[in-house]
Amino acid sequence: MYDKLVRITNQIEDSTAILVYADSLRRRTRLARDGSWFALVVFGVVVLVAMIFYHAPELSANSTGCHGSANSFTCTSVWLVHGLFGSGLGSSSPLVDNVSPWATTYWVIAIFVGICSVVAFYWLRSRSSGVVGRIWPFACLATTALALAVASRGWVTIDIPGDFWQRGMQALFVIAIALAILAALERRLSFSIFVAGFFALALLSSLYNVSNLFQDLGIGSNWNGSYQGLPNLILPGLYLLVGGVAFWAVGRRSDRRR
Numbered sequence: 001m002y003d004k005l006v007r008i009t010n011q012i013e014d015s016t017a018i019l020v021y022a023d024s025l026r027r028r029t030r031l032a033r034d035g036s037w038f039a040l041v042v043f044g045v046v047v048l049v050a051m052i053f054y055h056a057p058e059l060s061a062n063s064t065g066c067h068g069s070a071n072s073f074t075c076t077s078v079w080l081v082h083g084l085f086g087s088g089l090g091s092s093s094p095l096v097d098n099v100s101p102w103a104t105t106y107w108v109i110a111i112f113v114g115i116c117s118v119v120a121f122y123w124l125r126s127r128s129s130g131v132v133g134r135i136w137p138f139a140c141l142a143t144t145a146l147a148l149a150v151a152s153r154g155w156v157t158i159d160i161p162g163d164f165w166q167r168g169m170q171a172l173f174v175i176a177i178a179l180a181i182l183a184a185l186e187r188r189l190s191f192s193i194f195v196a197g198f199f200a201l202a203l204l205s206s207l208y209n210v211s212n213l214f215q216d217l218g219i220g221s222n223w224n225g226s227y228q229g230l231p232n233l234i235l236p237g238l239y240l241l242v243g244g245v246a247f248w249a250v251g252r253r254s255d256r257r258r
Contacts, residue, residue, distance in 0.1 A: 001085040002184055034251060035125055036191050039118045039182055040244030044173045046110045047237035053090075053100040054168070054229040089149055090168040099229065101169040108150055115142050115178065138185060142178035149174045167209075167229060172202035194243055201239055205232040 090103035100106075115138075122135040149170060176199045183192040204210065210231040 011204075012245050034186065034188075035118060035121045036186050036188070037244045037247035037251060038121045038180060039114075039179060040194075040240045040247060042114045042117050042244075043111075043179070044237050044240030044242075044244055047172070047175070047233050047240060049110065050103070050106060050171070050237075051230050053103040053106050054233060089171040089174070103168055104150065107174075108146065111146050111171065111174055111178075114175075115139060115146075118182070134185060138178065138181050140180050142174075145177045146174050167206060167232060169202065169206040169232055172205055173199075175240075176202045181222050191247065197234060198239060201236040205236055210235050222243065 089100050090101070090108040119135055119139045152170070176195065179195045179198060183195045209228060211228045213231070
């Protein structure tokens with residue numbers, strides 16, 4: 001009876017050890033193919049470079065939508081649809097809201113290139129590590145979200161607060177959706193929480209002038225006029241960039257401990 005009890009105990013210990021090893025192996029496998037930090041860095045750069053298209057030139061009486069004399073003129077909101085993809089990811093009134101009519105063109109190209117870069121990174125990492133995982137759902141769903149966002153340029157009459165469209169920050173939600181899809185594939189709680197934080201920043205940038213927050217903190221007192229929209233990109237862009245570096249550093253440390 002005692003021998004039988006010992007055998008059962010040993011079997012339980014062996015089973016527990018196997019489960020612990022399997023769990024450790026699963027974590028190592030995910031770490032070996034993890035490219036979430038790279039996605040954060042890529043899209044962080046995409047957001048920060050977009051600042052080029054959110055600084056309007058000085059207006060004059062000869063500017064489109066403006067009229068009057070050289071010393072006294074007024075400008076009205078004008079629906080300008082230029083660029084290759086309309087204004088689905090930019091403001092409907094670029095001159096008034098300091099958004100270039102080419103902003104959507106930039107967002108579409110930059111986000112698509114970003115998606116391709118992340119897919120390529122995962123593919124190269126899988127070849128070097130020998131660990132193959134699914135990345136096609138990210139590529140397909142993120143590209144679909146981008147296409148729907150571009151098509152939304154004619155949907156401004158739906159029941160969404162006007163501020164959502166005014167600042168031309170819709171592209172941040174496309175990036176947030178892409179990262180959420182990646183988080184679902186990675187199944188890491190820390191990354192999922194980080195992506196949720198970016199969703200909150202995207203909402204803040206769409207509905208609020210972040211320059212007010214910067215001025216309250218005594219940062220960048222010159223964020224006004226044609227520069228007013230830049231903090232709405234600086235905050236989420238730095239959030240992604242710093243987060244990507246942090247996740248990379250944590251991953252490196254965990255890799256050294258293996």
